[in-house]
Amino acid sequence: MAPSLADPRPDGVTLAVCTHNGATRLGPTLARIAAQADLEKGNPPGTGIHFELLVVDNASTDGTAETVKALWPAALADRLTIIREGAPGVAHARLRALREARFRFISFIDDDNWISPNWVREVHAIFADNPKVALLHCPSTAHLPGPEPADFPTYSSWLAIGSLVQEEGIVTRRPVSFWTAGLSVRLAALAFLDDPRFAFALSGRTGARTLGGEDHELCLCTLLGGWEAVFTHKIQFVHDIPMRRLEPDYLADLVENGGRSRRVLSEYRAAFAPDRFPTGLRLLAICVRDFAYRGAAYWLKRAVGRLPSAAAPSALSYRHARGRLVGYFETAARVPVARRNIAIARRFHAPDAG
Structure with missing residues (x-):
């Protein structure tokens, strides 16, 4: 039986790679992780930082x-653990990684993320020096298969590229949340996941079907307990982007699917700032207005031949608005789940958080 997330674990960092059919992508990722090995030696000897590589094979069929x-x-070899998670979907794989992690801190490294050589040392130092910090994130850059597309800056954040926060250190604004790619977490802060009533309202990627936002859901639930978040530029990762992720139709679907989670995420964000994040009928009115406005702009540009591709800014804006409106109705049954999760997460306080 997997240990409770609240149970003490040895000091160190687990680097968790959750992958589905990632055999052709993993080489550079593993090489960057293996390069962290010298940290265990320490200077002087015996002062090193322990780490492990935990690979969650999420129903792969490619060996x-x-x-x-x-x-x-x-x-x-003694630093490698491979487990198989048969339930398809990145959310299932990440939950399995949390349960199976050997050490008290965990970093989620996607199978196409190339981490900086100082990753383990910096992650460990920040958590060790800040006992109320539960979440740690950093900037990312892109490794592209060719020249950067002209519109790349307008959609790069949808590919987990860039910086979600500009300052260095403790992030004071609320709500704040991060991509799971490159996210490091203090396992003890996730004790709310031990509550049998808790169930993520958002499912993440499941094959070709996506209801994104589960990464932001995890962050927001964690911070509801009074924990802190840090953003640091001392580490970074490179995200290897294949050509298929730059195709206009892929990007348009990605952006629309991201919009579908807005109603659920608005519930979590409203728990921090209800005046800034409307829910219910107020949110519906905003979704209808945005869809009408952005849809009119999209169809007008398309009619006069000024829409170069499905990834043009106005096209993506329209697809996102459409996703928000469709998702408002599609995710209605998930709203009570989110509200229950909020109540649960608030019960698990950070040290001295009340």
Whole structure:
């Protein structure tokens, strides 16, 4: 039986790679993780930082586990754990990683993320020096298969590229949330996940179907307990972007699917700032207004031939607005789940948080 997230775990950092059919992507990712190994030696000897690589094979059919074993250095075999999660979907894989992590701090590294060589040392230092910090994030840059597309800055954040926060250190604004790619977490802060009534309202990627936002849901629930978040530029990761993710139709679907989660995420954000994040009929009115305005602009540009592609800014704006409106009705049954989660998360306080 997996331990409770509130149970003490040894000091160190678990680097969790959740992957579905990632055999062809994992080589550079594993090489960057293996390069952290010298941190365990310490200077002077005995002062190093322990880490492990935890690979969650999420229902892969391409020999992902065998590929990891072949690529991972034999000298670091005791630092590698591979587990298989049969339930498809990144949310299931990440929950499994949280349960199986050996150490008290965990970093989620996607199978196409290349982390900086100082990752483990900085992550460990920030958590160790700040006992109320539960979440840690950092900037990312893109490794593209060719020249940067002209409209790339308008949609790069949808590909987990860039900085969600500009300042260095404790992030004071609320609400705040991050992508799971590159997110580091203090496991003890996730004790609310042990409550049998808690169930994520958003499912993340499940094959070709996506209801995104589960990463933001996790962050917002964590911070409801009074924990703190840090954004640091001392570490970063490179996100390897294949050509298919730059295709206009892929981007348009990604943006629309992201909009579908707005109603649920608005419930969480309103728990911090109800005046700034409307819910219910107020949110519906905003969704209808935005869809009408952005839809009119989109169809007008399309009619006069001024819409170069499905990834043009006005096209993506329209698709996002459409996703928000469709999602308002589609996710109605998930709203009570989110409200229950809010009540649960508020019961699990950070140290000295009340």
